[in-house]
Amino acid sequence: MKALVTGGGGFLGGAVARLLRQRGYAVRSFTRTAYPWLDELGAEQSLGDLADPAAVERAVSGVDAIFHVAAKAGVWGRYADYFATNVTGTANVIAAAKKHGVRKLVYTSTPSVVHGGGDIEGGDESLPYPKHFDAHYPETKALAEKAVLAADGPDLATVALRPHLIWGPGDPHLIPRVIARAKAGTLRRIGSRPVTVDVTYVDNAAAAHVLAAEKLEPGSPAAGKAYFVTNGEPVELWAFLNRVLAEAGLPPVTRHVSAWKARLAGRVLERVYRLLRLPGEPSMTRSVAAQLSTSHWYDIAASRRDLGYEPRVGTEEGLRRLGASLRGG
Numbered sequence: 666m667k668a669l670v671t672g673g674g675g676f677l678g679g680a681v682a683r684l685l686r687q688r689g690y691a692v693r694s695f696t697r698t699a700y701p702w703l704d705e706l707g708a709e710q711s712l713g714d715l716a717d718p719a720a721v722e723r724a725v726s727g728v729d730a731i732f733h734v735a736a737k738a739g740v741w742g743r744y745a746d747y748f749a750t751n752v753t754g755t756a757n758v759i760a761a762a763k764k765h766g767v768r769k770l771v772y773t774s775t776p777s778v779v780h781g782g783g784d785i786e787g788g789d790e791s792l793p794y795p796k797h798f799d800a801h802y803p804e805t806k807a808l809a810e811k812a813v814l815a816a817d818g819p820d821l822a823t824v825a826l827r828p829h830l831i832w833g834p835g836d837p838h839l840i841p842r843v844i845a846r847a848k849a850g851t852l853r854r855i856g857s858r859p860v861t862v863d864v865t866y867v868d869n870a871a872a873a874h875v876l877a878a879e880k881l882e883p884g885s886p887a888a889g890k891a892y893f894v895t896n897g898e899p900v901e902l903w904a905f906l907n908r909v910l911a912e913a914g915l916p917p918v919t920r921h922v923s924a925w926k927a928r929l930a931g932r933v934l935e936r937v938y939r940l941l942r943l944p945g946e947p948s949m950t951r952s953v954a955a956q957l958s959t960s961h962w963y964d965i966a967a968s969r970r971d972l973g974y975e976p977r978v979g980t981e982e983g984l985r986r987l988g989a990s991l992r993g994g
Contacts (some may be wrong), residue, residue: 669728695735729769731771737751747802750805763816768883830864833867834989844915851948856927860901860903863895863900876974880971894968931950
């Protein structure tokens with residue numbers, strides 16, 4: 666089987682590509698720029714932008730399955746940029762898949778598509794999409810997820826996976842941001858009450874993607890559905906982040922700011938950045954304040970049942986591996 670991985674040079678996309686090669690798949694990666702390590706892996710590379718339908722068609726031609734991992738992530742930026750990559754790009758992938766007779770499409774979504782800003786404790790896939798989003802990323806990912814699931818049919822089987830807070834060695838997003846803020850002395854605990862969240866070690870997330878593709882067929886139990894993917898062992902958020910800091914040789918977070926002050930600061934800073942068109946991103950946003958001050962963990966019984974998913978790398982083992990990588994081991 667030949668598989669296309671959009672975003673194959675990224676953190677999760679790269680993990681999916683490596684696992685596919687280990688399992689004997691032929692792999693093609695679709696990214697904006699080339700990655701030498703993908704050549705070393707034996708993966709074919711196709712270059713282009715998701716918003717370019719011709720480039721997407723070239724990448725899709727001749728493959729049997731698509732892992733659509735690439736997306737514009739983050740907490741700040743222009744809506745048009747998020748829409749072009751996450752919504753238009755996904756529409757291009759779906760159209761190309763149907764045109765070229767691809768049978769399977771595994772889409773990387775996010776639990777943020779159902780997080781409306783409050784606590785979610787043990788939520789399952791029956792959770793509805795919220796009526797309002799505080800950031801462009803979850804809003805456009807929800808639109809894309811809906812399009813992927815609606816595209817499921819007798820000729821193209823689709824599934825959406827929602828891995829939560831992916832982390833591990835090589836993470837370019839969550840871990841570096843936490844460490845950088847801690848080193849700068851700007852990291853603050855949001856709120857004073859304990860909050861529980863799910864985390865997903867990157868190898869577990871990659872395994873879920875490959876399992877989903879192998880289980881996916883038109884009319885199969887997974888076809889046309891979304892699934893939460895996590896380590897299956899929720900953690901107390903700030904205790905987990907303090908463990909990460911300890912592995913990096915840094916002291917724990919001791920200072921905090923109230924949740925309502927963080928949300929207010931996020932609202933004000935967002936308005937200032939928009940009005941003045943400031944570069945970079947605000948030090949706080951509404952969505953970040955909500956994510957760091959609420960519980961959000963999920964029931965993964967459905968992914969265990971329908972995909973055969975089982976987290977293989979526990980959080981403690983993941984932290985050991987992360988610490989070794991941060992220390993250069």
